[in-house]
Amino acid sequence: MQTVGVDVGGTNIEVGLVGDDHEVLGNAKRNTPVEGPGAVLDVIAELVAEVGGDPVGIGLGIPGVVHEGRALTVPNLPGWDDPVDLVEGLSDRTGLPVVLGNDGNVGLLGEWLHGAAKGHDDVLGVWLGTGVGGGLVLGGRPYLGSHGAAGEIGHVVVRDGGQLCGCGRRGCVEAYAGRRSMQTAVRALVDAGRTTTLEELRIDKGKESMTSSVWEAALANGDELAQEVFGTGVDALGVGIGAVLNVLDVDLVVIGGGLAEKLGSDLADRIEESTTPWVMRPSPDLRFCVAALGDDSGVVGAAALSRSAVIAGS
Numbered sequence: 607m608q609t610v611g612v613d614v615g616g617t618n619i620e621v622g623l624v625g626d627d628h629e630v631l632g633n634a635k636r637n638t639p640v641e642g643p644g645a646v647l648d649v650i651a652e653l654v655a656e657v658g659g660d661p662v663g664i665g666l667g668i669p670g671v672v673h674e675g676r677a678l679t680v681p682n683l684p685g686w687d688d689p690v691d692l693v694e695g696l697s698d699r700t701g702l703p704v705v706l707g708n709d710g711n712v713g714l715l716g717e718w719l720h721g722a723a724k725g726h727d728d729v730l731g732v733w734l735g736t737g738v739g740g741g742l743v744l745g746g747r748p749y750l751g752s753h754g755a756a757g758e759i760g761h762v763v764v765r766d767g768g769q770l771c772g773c774g775r776r777g778c779v780e781a782y783a784g785r786r787s788m789q790t791a792v793r794a795l796v797d798a799g800r801t802t803t804l805e806e807l808r809i810d811k812g813k814e815s816m817t818s819s820v821w822e823a824a825l826a827n828g829d830e831l832a833q834e835v836f837g838t839g840v841d842a843l844g845v846g847i848g849a850v851l852n853v854l855d856v857d858l859v860v861i862g863g864g865l866a867e868k869l870g871s872d873l874a875d876r877i878e879e880s881t882t883p884w885v886m887r888p889s890p891d892l893r894f895c896v897a898a899l900g901d902d903s904g905v906v907g908a909a910a911l912s913r914s915a916v917i918a919g920s
């Protein structure tokens with residue numbers, strides 16, 4: 607059986623055709639349109655046609671709160687202020703059944719079924735992208751919470767009255783560690799007279815925003831401003847992850863998303879270091895690692911969501 611997994615991020619949309627053993631048979635990627643849900647659905651439908659194959663359903667991971675098949679809030683995409691019926695919108699365009707999930711949850715699901723979290727019963731997934739997403743596996747099964755909003759590590763508040771977050775509140779992890787927030791911080795510091803190579807690197811690479819590869823290059827060059835802003839993000843992640851560990855006592859933290867793919871285990875080590883001081887009783891078994899499926903975690907997890915729905919419905 608083939609299913610399609612769709613990973614909608616604040617910067618890119620990735621679509622993959624996935625086979626029986628969670629293997630990605632083909633994929634396609636495009637920038638996320640900024641004209642609102644209709645434009646996003648049009649691009650997804652085009653990408654689904656592009657990957658081809660013979661899929662029986664589509665799983666769609668989006669960066670927002672998903673409840674009973676509807677997207678309730680999508681803070682990082684412009685024009686998504688009201689709840690949107692993505693399931694109907696995408697099945698109308700493709701003729702395939704569609705199931706919806708949160709991007710952090712499906713990312714961790716992919717890693718749990720086929721990647722770094724395989725075989726672990728208690729896992730926190732932290733997805734670093736335009737925003738900061740997350741997911742949980744507890745007691746050997748994915749945990750979504752009472753209304754689908756669990757795992758939102760990006761919106762754990764780590765600084766009372768801190769930086770403004772995309773969700774409208776202040777001091778969230780994402781307000782320091784999300785790429786959009788880091789870019790805002792860099793530009794404010796440049797306006798205040800600081801210098802950085804980040805903007806030049808962005809232009810050289812032909813990117814509209816400071817992507818993970820732009821950050822990777824600046825950090826590798828020893829760009830001081832990049833290191834400072836990134837360090838603040840890692841510190842905020844440490845405080846937030848520490849709080850989660852104190853409540854849930856998971857034994858694995860998987861770091862995924864574009865930055866994790868670029869920076870690899872160094873990033874997992876740095877986040878572990880920034881988390882440890884905030885954990886009351888660190889487990890000797892606690893490990894931090896980066897996602898094994900790289901860019902494909904979300905696609906694999908979303909496709910698996912569709913597979914389960916098709917099997918349950920047949």
Ligand SMILES: [Zn+2]
Nearest residue numbers: 761771773778
């Ligand atoms: Zn927030």
